[in-house]
Amino acid sequence: METINEVQSEDSKPQAVNTTAETSSHQENTAVINDTAANEPTEEILETPSNEATDTKEDTVVNSTTTDTPIVKEEAIPNIDPIAEELNQLKYGDLGKAELIKALKKLDTVSDIKEIDPILKKIKERFDRLFASERANALKDFQEEGNAAKDFEYKNSEEDSTIFNEISRLRKKKTEYFAALEQQKESNLKKKKALIEDLRLLVEGEESSASMDSLKKIREAWRSIGPVPSQHNTELWASFNALIDRFYNYRSIHFELKELDRKKNLAQKMQLCEKVEALEQVESVPEAVKLLNDYHDEFKHIGPVPKEVQEATWERFKTASDKVYDRRKVYYEEQKLASEQNLVKKKEIIEKVKPYLEFNSDRIKEWNTKTKEVQAIQKEWEAIGFVPKEVAQEINKKFWDSLKQFFKNKSDFFKELDKERSQNLEKKKELVAEAEKIRENEDFNKTADQFKALQAKWKEIGPVPDKFRESIYAEFRVHCDHFFNRRRDQRNEQEKEFVQNFEDKKAVCAAIEQLAEGELNLDKAVELMEKHAAIGFVPRSNIKEARILFENATTKLLQAEGLNKEDKEELNVRIQMSKYQNSPDGKQRVDRLIQTLRNKISSIENDIANMDNNLSYFARSSNFPKLKAEFDEKKVVANKEIKSLRQQIKLVRGLS
DSSP, X not given: OOOOOBOOOTTOOOOOOOOOSGGGSSOOSOOOOOTTBOOSOOSSOOOOOOEEEOOEETTEEOOOSEESOOOOOOSOOOOOOHHHHHHHHSOGGGOOHHHHHXXXXXXXXXXXXXXXXXXXXXXXXXXXXHHHHHHHHHHHHHHHTTOOGGGOOOOOOHHHHHHHHHHHHHHHHHHHHHHHHHHHHHHHHHHHHHHHHHHHHHHHSOOOTTHHHHHHHHHHHHHHHOOOOGXXXXXXXXXXXXXXXXXXXXXXXXXHHHHHHHHHHHHHHHHHHHHHHHGGGOSOHHHHHHHHHHHHHHHHHHXXXXXXXXXXXXXXXXXXXXHHHHHHHHHHHHHHHHHHHXXXXXXHHHHHHHHHHTOOOSOHHHHHHHHHHHHHHHHHHHHXXXXXXXXXXXXXXXXXXXXXXXXXXXXXXXXXXXXXXXXHHHHHHHHHXXXXXXXXXXXXXXXXXXXXXXXXXXXXXXXXOXXXXXXXXXXXXHHHHHHHHHHHHHHHHHHHHXXXXXXXXXXXXXXXXXXXXXXXXXXXXXXXXXXXXXXXOOOGGGHHHHHHHHHHHHHHHHTOTTOOHHHHHHHHHHHHHHHHHTSTTHXXXXXXXXXXXXXXXXXXXXXXXXXXHHHHTTXXXXXXXXXXXXXXXXXXXXXXXXXXXXXXXXXXXXXX
16 A cells, blocks of 8 residues: 655654544545655655555545655755766866767767756867867968958868767757656646546445455556656645545455555565665766665655564665765765865966966967967866866866967967068069069179079068968079079080080190191291180180190190290290180289289399499409400390390280
8 A cells, every 4th residue: 555755854763553444534525735745756866655554534635644764865866877977977178079979979878868968068068169279270270371360261070060960969859858758747647637536436436356456557557657747746646645545444354455565565675675785886876876766766656564664674775775875975075075186286277377378479489389388288277177166167267268368469479470471472572573574684694693682682581471482482483493594504505615615625735736746837836826715615624624735735835846045935925825815813814924024124124233333343453354244245145135025025915
């Protein structure tokens, strides 16, 4: 027999049972709901057993005086699905999109829809952060390419779309579930009201052997129906149990059946006690609490047990339950301690990030280095678990505001950098225009110097916006390459000419050597040297060889037999002049040669003057005539030397 549940204090004791039928003859069809009657099962633990009997006045319910020892109602413990517990333990701050998708798929398998919301919120917060970060980076890249922020359009990735769809689907699933649940509750309400009417007819009808079977069917149907809207719980439960009490009171002849039913109830409650005791072996505290909720709900619906074992049964069930409560208390205390430790760590990280708010630099590399450091600090923050709820919003705001300030400073730096790069772009455009203007010049040496100067300026200007970096350089490079390719082609033609010049000079040197070995013809030698001088430049790699060939040939020419002194001196001058004409510093060397010849003339003239001066000292000497003849002879030789030197100077000037 089931009765109205009554919530009592922990130290409440079973009281006497009033089972007389004297109070059952009053006004019928009236059900007054007792304020102390327990509700049907709810989402919280309903730690209230069924009362055994009530005093009734027809359908009127009076406070029960007989119950199984009532269960003390403690703080409501949410049912935690094992999968939900696993998802709750994840550190969402470390998860990527692929891992978030896996978490959403798992969340879809959670049996209790009510546990979806807090986990879904964590997933969405992490995804929103990732999505915002990626979108901000994409916008930055878009702007660095020279685009305006208003033109930016961000396209979701495949992972983004999957996460959006999964979140939307789960929210819809939750909405549909609770809508269906409310509809089911309304349907259950109608069914239970119908069962109450059936029970009322059974109570008011004639007693028969089938009455007890009918009652069992009604009770089984009642238990199978499920929850109704909470505002109807108390009224329905009280009315149903009041009618059952009337049934048993009106049918005292079935008391033995009632006792048998209580024994069956005892067996069921003993099984539940064993199940609750086994919860001590369940490692997961949330899972153990969830199972305990279910067992309490079953315990409440089983009904009363024999009076002599009521208290012992309840004490066994309560003792096993208290052990789970004790574990739950420790679990929550550990969670609280962990959250407080996390709060300390997060406060330290907030202090750690403060110096970055004052950071400033004009170098991109330094900003990038600091950004990596800040991102590492952000990962530290996200790796830390939850903090106490009462300070979570404030502490999170402090941290994220600090990060926003750092990245704002960085953004301001890059805006100024973009402005400077735009100015650099205009300067480089001017260099491109100047390069295009001179690329067709024919004065290759002068133009090459101009291009080298432009290239030096280009390097000094500095970077331009990334969007134009390659294109503006490619445009400048085209003009430079065009000119230097033209100059290279011209040099290639010159190189061919220089090679031929070398071959011609070798032929001339061979002819000079041949002339020196045979009968010397001075005019022919001069002609060959003039021809050698007129040939022009030879390849750089052959300059030394050409010089040696010419020196060897002219040396043999100077050593040829039949060459008098004057011809030899003239020939020597012509040889020297031939060397100078193809020399880069030829003019300077010609000037030095003339100065050398002049110095020799001055030296000889000084010698003549000294001889005249010295001769005057010997005018009265008996050897004067002999000395004068020797001096006169030396003066003649000296004057011839002066004449020869002057002729060489004249020749040099004529050849230069």
